[in-house]
Amino acid sequence: MSRKKASKSKGGNASPSGGTPAKDNTKSGKNSLVVGVQANGVVHPSRPVCNSSEFYDIAFKVMLVGDSGVGKTCLLVRFKDGAFLAGSFISTVGIDFRNKVLNIDGVKVKLQIWDTAGQERFRSVTHAYYRDAHALLLLYDVTNKASFDNTRAWLTEIHEYAQKDVVLMLLGNKADASHSRTVRRDEGERLAKEFGVPFMETSARSGLNVELAFTAIAKELKYRSMKETDEPTFKLHEYVSKEVQTTGCCRP
Numbered sequence: 491m492s493r494k495k496a497s498k499s500k501g502g503n504a505s506p507s508g509g510t511p512a513k514d515n516t517k518s519g520k521n522s523l524v525v526g527v528q529a530n531g532v533v534h535p536s537r538p539v540c541n542s543s544e545f546y547d548i549a550f551k552v553m554l555v556g557d558s559g560v561g562k563t564c565l566l567v568r569f570k571d572g573a574f575l576a577g578s579f580i581s582t583v584g585i586d587f588r589n590k591v592l593n594i595d596g597v598k599v600k601l602q603i604w605d606t607a608g609q610e611r612f613r614s615v616t617h618a619y620y621r622d623a624h625a626l627l628l629l630y631d632v633t634n635k636a637s638f639d640n641t642r643a644w645l646t647e648i649h650e651y652a653q654k655d656v657v658l659m660l661l662g663n664k665a666d667a668s669h670s671r672t673v674r675r676d677e678g679e680r681l682a683k684e685f686g687v688p689f690m691e692t693s694a695r696s697g698l699n700v701e702l703a704f705t706a707i708a709k710e711l712k713y714r715s716m717k718e719t720d721e722p723t724f725k726l727h728e729y730v731s732k733e734v735q736t737t738g739c740c741r742p
């Protein structure tokens with residue numbers, strides 16, 4: 491298997507390229523290229539190589555969606571940099587992305603993670619990106635009931651704009667904020683069951699289940715694209731249920 495290189499730097503304004511390479515024109519991602527991937531996620535061997543240092547075998551696009559303020563940017567920063575963005579809330583404008591390469595059972599899986607703006611006024615911008623996404627993480631905030639109720643509207647949007655076989659996961663973020671919780675864990679579990687998707691609570695602040703959410707997605711995408719007959723079946727729901735950690739508190 492030929493190994494490609496992934497951009498380490500923070501990206502931005504990636505084009506919804508539909509599989510063709512697109513220039514990344516941001517300052518931090520200068521001269522790097524968004525590498526096109528085929529529908530099954532396997533990087534086309536003739537695609538240009540990025541100007542950075544980390545090799546990868548396959549690449550996938552993952553999109554973070556959900557209401558403004560649920561913690562999409564913080565979750566991504568926690569996953570990418572292992573840090574929490576404390577302080578004042580800076581709402582994302584449009585769309586941004588970051589890359590991270592994970593080693594999944596000896597295979598280097600690059601996730602290009604698109605951080606979308608939750609604000610209504612950017613909705614038309616983000617719609618254009620859905621069709622290229624291999625996986626979607628739909629977030630709500632456990633301290634904000636409206637963001638939980640709005641997941642139904644997000645799901646309608648996802649069904650309208652995303653690929654039919656997109657990998658979807660529901661995340662209840664800010665699980666650390668037990669004092670201001672308004673959505674119980676079992677409510678999240680019930681909704682996820684109704685949607686037929688895996689679920690976990692996360693915390694960008696404490697790091698709870700952040701690595702797991704992205705690793706589970708990467709495992710599922712890798713399994714789907716590299717499935718070999720002798721490989722044991724990977725079951726995303728089972729993996730998540732086995733690995734998930736709970737806060738031990740779920741009372742509003």
Ligand SMILES: Nc1nc2c(ncn2[C@@H]2O[C@H](COP(=O)(O)OP(=O)(O)OP(=O)(O)O)[C@@H](O)[C@H]2O)c(=O)[nH]1
Pocket residue numbers: 556557558559560561562563564565575576577578579580581582583606607608609663664665666667692693694695696
């Ligand atoms: N307690 C707690 N606060 C969090 C957590 N994640 C994010 N926050 C806070 O929630 C606020 C919003 O976080 P963002 O990550 O910027 O939210 P967002 O979903 O990206 O919002 P938009 O960019 O507007 O769509 C910030 O003040 C964060 O500090 C978390 O896990 N726990």
Ligand SMILES: [Mg+2]
Pocket residue numbers: 562563564580581582605606607608
């Ligand atoms: Mg944001």
